Amino acid sequence: MTSNAVPRVSVIVVAAGSGTRLGAEVPKAFVALGGSTLLERSLHAVAGMRERAQLIVVAPEPLVSEATALASAAFGGGATVVPGGETRQQSVARGLAAVADSVEVVLVHDAARALTPSALFDAVVDEVDARGHGVIPGLAVSDTIKRVGAAGDIHETVDRSVLSAVQTPQGFPRTDLVAAYAAATSEETDDAGLVTALGLDVSVIPGHELAFKVTTPADLRRAELVLLDESGTNDAPLPRIGIGTDTHGFDPSTELWLAGLHWPEEVGLAGHSDGDAVAHAITDALLSACGLGDIGSVFGTSDPRFVGAHGEVFLTETRRRVEEAGFRIGNVSVQIVGNRPRFSPRRAEAEVLLTSILGAPVSLTATTTDGLGFTGRGEGIAAVATALVFHSPSY
Ligand code: CTP
Ligand code: MG
Numbered sequence: 001m002t003s004n005a006v007p008r009v010s011v012i013v014v015a016a017g018s019g020t021r022l023g024a025e026v027p028k029a030f031v032a033l034g035g036s037t038l039l040e041r042s043l044h045a046v047a048g049m050r051e052r053a054q055l056i057v058v059a060p061e062p063l064v065s066e067a068t069a070l071a072s073a074a075f076g077g078g079a080t081v082v083p084g085g086e087t088r089q090q091s092v093a094r095g096l097a098a099v100a101d102s103v104e105v106v107l108v109h110d111a112a113r114a115l116t117p118s119a120l121f122d123a124v125v126d127e128v129d130a131r132g133h134g135v136i137p138g139l140a141v142s143d144t145i146k147r148v149g150a151a152g153d154i155h156e157t158v159d160r161s162v163l164s165a166v167q168t169p170q171g172f173p174r175t176d177l178v179a180a181y182a183a184a185t186s187e188e189t190d191d192a193g194l195v196t197a198l199g200l201d202v203s204v205i206p207g208h209e210l211a212f213k214v215t216t217p218a219d220l221r222r223a224e225l226v227l228l229d230e231s232g233t234n235d236a237p238l239p240r241i242g243i244g245t246d247t248h249g250f251d252p253s254t255e256l257w258l259a260g261l262h263w264p265e266e267v268g269l270a271g272h273s274d275g276d277a278v279a280h281a282i283t284d285a286l287l288s289a290c291g292l293g294d295i296g297s298v299f300g301t302s303d304p305r306f307v308g309a310h311g312e313v314f315l316t317e318t319r320r321r322v323e324e325a326g327f328r329i330g331n332v333s334v335q336i337v338g339n340r341p342r343f344s345p346r347r348a349e350a351e352v353l354l355t356s357i358l359g360a361p362v363s364l365t366a367t368t369t370d371g372l373g374f375t376g377r378g379e380g381i382a383a384v385a386t387a388l389v390f391h392s393p394s395y
Pocket of ligand 1: 014015016017018019020021022028029058084085086087088089091092109110111112113213214215
């Protein structure tokens with residue numbers, strides 16, 4: 001997992017359209033779909049990418065602060081939000097201007113494709129890396145397509161075997177996309193249109209059924225039905241929750257690692273690994289939610305490979321097992337119980353780190369126990385975690 005400090009990949013989520021064809025009271029990206037807005041769902045997909053990307057959200061000018069709040073909750077902070085333009089192309093151009101210096105690959109994604117799986121983003125990044133040019137997802141066209149005149153007169157049947165209905169995220173080497181936007185003379189409906197107009201290569205890779213765009217009320221209904229299937233309101237399995245707790249005593253001879261962070265000024269915690277009670281509680285909560293055992297049975301309590309291991313090791317492997325078992329993480333919530341360290345100054349940093357490791361929002365709270373018990377006496381730290389997991393859609 002790469003850190004967000006020097007991102008190599010940037011994802012621009014364009015959400016500044018008004019959604020005329022959907023006809024809702026709010027701009028399309030802010031329309032609710034199963035309790036979350038289309039934008040939030042798209043941001044969760046970006047948060048679930050294997051490689052932590054720079055996130056740039058392009059929002060309608062009046063909703064920039066609302067988009068900022070959604071982005072920080074869904075992505076764990078660190079997102080850039082810029083106001084959009086008159087057309088999609090202008091909105092992408094504004095997002096492109098905010099790409100960090102370190103970025104080599106830029107993905108552009110329609111917020112309206114709210115159910116796009118994180119794996120499609122990963123596949124686009126992988127293919128841009130492998131091919132060194134632009135890559136866009138597309139699906140075969142199933143309808144018979146006619147080329148027609150203004151009066152409805154048919155000119156020809158188009159050979160559909162050579163057609164692809166393209167989706168987003170569309171990914172490009174940064175230099176290609178920047179050059180294409182700098183040279184743009186036409187108004188295109190996708191980014192690949194500008195890049196190919198400049199004579200640069202772009203390939204189509206297999207898209208995903210769930211990357212469809214919510215354009216009309218019927219599309220929104222389709223998306224709602226997909227979620228109903230996932231959430232179990234039909235006959236599909238219910239989401240599952242899990243709980244995990246962990247306790248470690250202070251050990252003045254060690255350094256403190258907590259919530260994946262190093263705390264240089266603080267007394268450490270005793271334990272076989274680094275004693276990171278937060279990471280261990282999350283691990284148990286996730287394993288338990290999926291019925292995969294617990295940290296002891298999965299990682300062993302004396303395995304020499306895990307001596308001094310940091311939380312990231314456990315969490316990365318746990319996420320892999322969760323996904324391998326056919327689940328995806330909904331969210332994780334953790335409470336730290338103890339007198340020290342004072343957690344709030346580093347809460348955001350820890351949330352960003354853990355969210356990026358798990359690919360799902362992690363929220364952290366901390367409390368003391370009014371001087372009572374071992375935590376109140378300052379003997380150690382406890383952490384309690386709950387996790388929600390969903391069955392991954394099977395298509
Ligand atoms: N978009 C944008 N800025 C614009 C227009 C569109 O950021 N000026 C974004 C939309 O928010 C959407 C994506 O581009 O996520 C694809 O556009 P589309 O589906 O056409 O959305 P809208 O333009 O909002 O819808 P409509 O065309 O029905 O008004
Ligand atoms: Mg539009």
